Amino acid sequence: MELPEEVRRIAEDIKAMRIRGAGRIARAAAQTLMLAAEAYKGDSLEDFRAYMEEVARLLISTRPTAVSLPNAVNYVMRALREGRFQSPEDARKAVVEAARDFIEYSLQAVRRIGEIGSRLIETGDRIITHCNSNAVESILVTAWRSGKRFHVYATETRPRFQGYITARNLAREGIPVTLVPDSAVLSVMRSRRITRVIVGADTIAANGAVINKIGTSQIALAAHLHRIPFIVATETYKFSPYTVVGQPVEIEERPPEEVLENPPEGVVIRNPAFDATPPEYVDMIVTERGIIPPKSVALVLWELFRRRPAEAGGVKVEEDATA
Ligand SMILES: O=C(COP(=O)(O)O)[C@H](O)[C@H](O)COP(=O)(O)O
CATH class of the missing domain: 3.40.50.10470 (Translation initiation factor eif-2b; domain 2)
Incomplete structure (x- = not known):
């Protein structure tokens, strides 16, 4: 499946620093994986995995230094990479849940650091x-x-x-x-x-x-x-x-x-x-x-x-x- 326009736009925003700062970039990446998962229309698990990996690669390629970016992407993708799913629907739910977890953890962490x-x-x-x-x-x-x-x-x-x-x-x-x-x-x-x-x-x-x-x-x-x-x-x-x-x-x-x-x-x-x-x-x-x-x-x-x-x-x- 083609990557949604919105996914490409957010990747471009990170690259151009309209979204910037290591924490924000990480949260935006998790949010984008969630958005991509929700936008998936197909019915093949294998195809869903390949599509999500493409989104993950695109996000990671935007900026090379802040490790919060691959760490966030890998956290969200772990659910998909390691989980056993019956359908793309189950896999999609796992991605959405992991992305939500990451974003919540991140916001909570910033408060706690404060x-x-x-x-x-x-x-x-x-x-x-x-x-x-x-x-x-x-x-x-x-x-x-x-x-x-x-x-x-x-x-x-x-x-x-x-x-x-x-x-x-x-x-x-x-x-x-x-x-x-x-x-x-x-x-x-x-x-x-x-x-x-x-x-x-x-x-x-x-x-x-x-x-x-x-x-x-x-x-x-x-x-x-x-x-x-x-x-x-x-x-x-x-x-x-x-x-x-x-x-x-x-x-x-x-x-x-x-x-x-x-x-x-x-x-x-x-x-x-x-x-x-x-x-x-x-x-x-x-x-x-x-x-x-x-x-x-x-x-x-x-x-x-x-x-x-x-x-x-x-x-x-x-x-x-x-x-
Ligand atoms: O170096 C920068 C931002 O660089 P850029 O503007 O090039 O992204 C920030 O100090 C860290 O990312 C930490 O920010 P935060 O605590 O918000 O994660």
Whole structure:
């Protein structure tokens, strides 16, 4: 069966970043699998499986870095890949149910991160954040609503300026927020005596490295130099099972036009969208399951994926790889 127009449109929205942010992308993928399953018209189980695999492939191909995307797709598809069904109708129900479960878990996880992470915020804090993260916003908004008073410095986040979204959302909550150019981070850290940095994540590697918006690692390095706690807020479906077996995280390279429409002749432009912050610069990772140090990531991954190697994209998670 032809893929529904709506499925292609959402895939295009993710690619063009009209739907963006690792958590949102994951939820949109689950929603799209649900939508595709509901739109299926045929009556062959085999055909339904092939059709759903095509949707899964299309979604996974949209953006390469955030592991929340394949993790969400594999979670939803597991029902179909491993289940025994009498009819496409049963299989369809299983997909819809798994997608609903994922979306509900995800929304609940973001709320839980807000509750757990807000305990780390104190009145008087001056906090730097980078890009736009639902998980970070959840922490800041929860802390603010609980009566804590603090000031946030949001970086613009060139070239796509997601920092504007953060600044606007926080300002709407009444949180004092100052927007600063990315290059002002070190200067702001010193002059404003920043007390904490909080960022989100697209992928957490098994060694505790944090892959997030380009520029995150520079901010982490500056925080490390100034002994400012560097906190990462992330749902555990951004932990990458692939990295357990040593697979590198692909860093998305976006179109050069995002940086400069018409570069002078002879000028080459590069536009990597993410970077990796080494675990040595990360003080803690706030997840929906609690706060962990980066060196515990492998343990959580083991806990999450040991019974479900299929979710690691068919990669068998070997026991001694996480020992
Ligand atoms: O790097 C980005 C977004 O990059 P892009 O704008 O290129 O998608 C965010 O920090 C993480 O995705 C976490 O966000 P969340 O906590 O909302 O999942």
